[in-house]
Amino acid sequence: MMAALRGPVARFRLRTWAWTRRTRGAANAVGGQQQGFDLLVIGGGSGGLACAKEAAQLGRKVAVADYVEPSPRGTRWGLGGTCVNVGCIPKKLMHQAALLGDMIKDAHHYGWEVAQPIQHSWKKMAEAVQNHVKSLNWGHRVQLQDRKVKYFNIKASFVNKHTVQGVDKGGKVTLLSADHIVIATGGRPRYPIQIKGAMEYGITSDDIFWLKESPGKTSMCKAPHAAEDVALECAGFLTGIGLDTTVMMRSIPLRGFDQQMSSLITEHMESHGTQFLKGCVPSLIKKLPTGQLQVTWEDHASGKEDTDTFDTVLWAIGRVPETRNLNLEKAGVNVNPENQKIVVDAQEATSVPHIFAIGDVAEGRPELTPTAIKAGKLLAQRLFGKSSALMDYSSVPTTVFTPLEYGCVGLSEEEAVALHGQEHVEVYHAYYKPLEFTVTDRDASQCYIKMVCLREPPQLVLGLHFLGPNAGEVTQGFALGIKCGASYAQVMQTVGIHPTCSEEVVKLHISKRSGLQPTVTGC
Template sequence: METPKVSRSGLGRLPFSLHSQGVASGVRGGAQGAAAGRPDYDLLVIGGGSGGLACAKEAAQLGKKVAVVDYVEPSPQGTRWGLGGTCVNVGCIPKKLMHHAALLGGMIQDAPYYGWEVPQQVPHDWRKMAEAVQNYVKSLNWGHRVQLQERKVSYFNMKASFVDEHVVRGVAKGGKETLLSAKHIVIATGGRPKYPTHIEGAVEHGITSDDIFWLKESPGKTLVVGASYVALECAGFLTGLGLDTTVMMRSIPLRGFDQQMSALVTDYMASHGTRFLKGCTPLRVKRLPDNQLQVTWKDTASGREDMDTFNTVLWAIGRVPETRNLNLEKAGVNTNPESQKILVDAQEATSVPHIYAIGDTAEGRPELTPTAILAGRLLAQRLCGQSSDLMDYDNVPTTVFTPLEYGCVGLSEEAAVARHGKEHVEVYHAYYKPLEFTVAERDASQCYIKMVCLQKPPKPVLGLHFLGPNAGEVTQGFALGIKCGASYAQVMRTVGIHPTCAEEVTKLRISKRSGLDPTVTGC
């Protein structure tokens, strides 16, 4: 095997097109420069996802010399993508677009009730949808490259690993190595889907969320294994696009979320065509001569084995941080040996003071794009002496984009009771019917809202949970109020916008403790 060539050239900044190919640029002295006290960069960011790019662009905007090193290892099925990380390429963006495509199918079914003459059978073209989604994602990839160029951020399309606490080795696709040194280093490598490697045929025949959004052809009859938000979101839009979809759950859905809300989410999905295999674990996956996948699983309650055939098996059983190949031990960066996530303090600093970690790769942080972005920007501002503000990880809102969306901010009911005691918690709730559901005679039995408060006046709001249309849009506004310390009394004095689903939050006057029927029956 040929020994890789190491670049320690004294070249100035090369054209942007060369940066994108992983050619060394702006490298003044590599490891030698660091040893001489002249690091190549003020800030080196490892990882080109949302958090890393936000940090890099902010620091560059504030006058620092910045580089980004990013490389995406193709998935076991060979899927690859461009700059932008999970959210842009295989997460939030394509997920929301495919979720919207599925919702449009529901609107087409509603249309005749409103006077639209729609054919009885309206087919969906996966290839056309996928091409449109993928083209949009590629435009975002290019946009990120342009933004880095405009801010004079050096971009290296290379695999990164530590040589020591100030030097990182980048290895380009062709094997060429470049040593980069920096005063400060930020690790923002995110995570990748987990494969159940102990299950026969899982890796060979299964796909993950790294692949589903880049399929050229419809996945057909699909088994989704897992009960995470990724599992339920994917199963939801697949069902909505008219595909035969089954979810295999080992235990509870949406672990870490409010479990009453989680049960309503899966109830809605089940009533709208998604099949659930509860308390089941897969044993093996086998490809048959006709190219179908035969999956054998075990019912943990009865011990009985069962099987069925599918066109696609999608693993959505969790994610692992991309830290194993960084040689963190060479830099002295400590990780949690179980999760492999990097241990950080309130400043996002690791065990090495000038090395930081943000986003999904950091221990104890929400695995959410907006938190990584804000954490990255705030970190850059601190490093540039512009601010001392720390990221506040309390009351971070989020939404699960299942067919009936679930938005939440603050504590779940279980967490509030565990923290404050059941006798000190008051829960106000309501089942409601969105106006959009009325004419089309849609079932609204899972549309539900609850607000978790402390019982003692003025009853500070601890958490809000909203299940219904446009949950993300609804939750975002109330998140600001809760972040500002809103009380139940203040929410009740807030005038609702009529007729909206969001106004139902301002009408939550029935508590669980009262035992009264929480069903909304009119204005």
């Protein structure tokens, strides 16, 4: 019966079935000796690698077990985890490709004679991005080898509290034991399995960056309850390189982020060519004889159904932690039954004291690469370096790489009001125009900054939100001040660098409460 299955869903289920059969009998199949380590890290993403390398630097015997299950569409990649392979790195590079397209269009205003129309090659861009990612995969292998970290390309699961068994792609079983075990397996994109045709014909962020040919006309489907900034980021760079792109979303665009900023982002994207179907939920994906995909969706406001055809359907409806195949129950590790994330304490420890979890797989942690890296290093230092320093997850800065970038740190306006009350919160804000936009007369109507503060002097800064070019570079610097407890008064005493976009932060003087027009008109 299994041999008769066809299609990506069937192949995905067949791989899972075969792996389950192998691991069930693994204990009886092992003939070699068990290998022991001071630290075993399960997962070769940013957090796991950082933890492993730090422990090795401290003189410990360390192993990393990492295995990437191919996506339902068959996409596979190397060592480095989500960020390196199917996240931050390829996303930022493709975002840069779109920005360069805009710069080329602007170039003639600055005296450059550029032949029009300009053309973009997905194939050339993808090859360059993929080659860079492969070089990072190789670099991680070399770094582990240099630090004498033993690398196992195996799919790991627990046998007991100190022992893990791993199966490689050929079915060979390896047993590993360790005094300390760190789970850093991250997460994978979720598929809406209740929608017919979703898995058969759709792709996710696991696939988009590894496509050899252009995705063409693309539908981006976003979940009602997922932050999934990747949906807007991918839609932004696809539009930017000239592809017809539609974002279908049931509710708000960036859950968990400041909603005024989220609205400005979508306004900017709409005005620059990305189409949004708001309040819409797909119900059926059907492949046509032409090879195109027919998407049927329901408009929740009107209750009407509609259809359109696309070349690619990309799901961005949240992520699920990679915990289900770890056999955590055999080790006694507790998970949140609602989301399957591993429950941890401030020490990153699970319900089993010598087993830890870091990064996206851990309950209540930001799903951000830098937090996983820092948490991993600090954990290794606590275990083997006589340190007691804990990871501080407050005021973590981040950036959404939409065409107009959005950087933020601290509380959103909604969070600040909910925590302190409207009467105790002061919001300073401004619309501004980057100098670079003036010669080209580029639209800057969504370039906006706001600083959320306590109203009582000296007005502690609770959050900063920046929408504009190079938002990540701007936000990183101000994040230090906010982390150190900066007040509005101190920010106002800071001298800006002229002419820059970041100087507009230290010039914020109009509060929302005043009702005055917040548009910057000069120095």
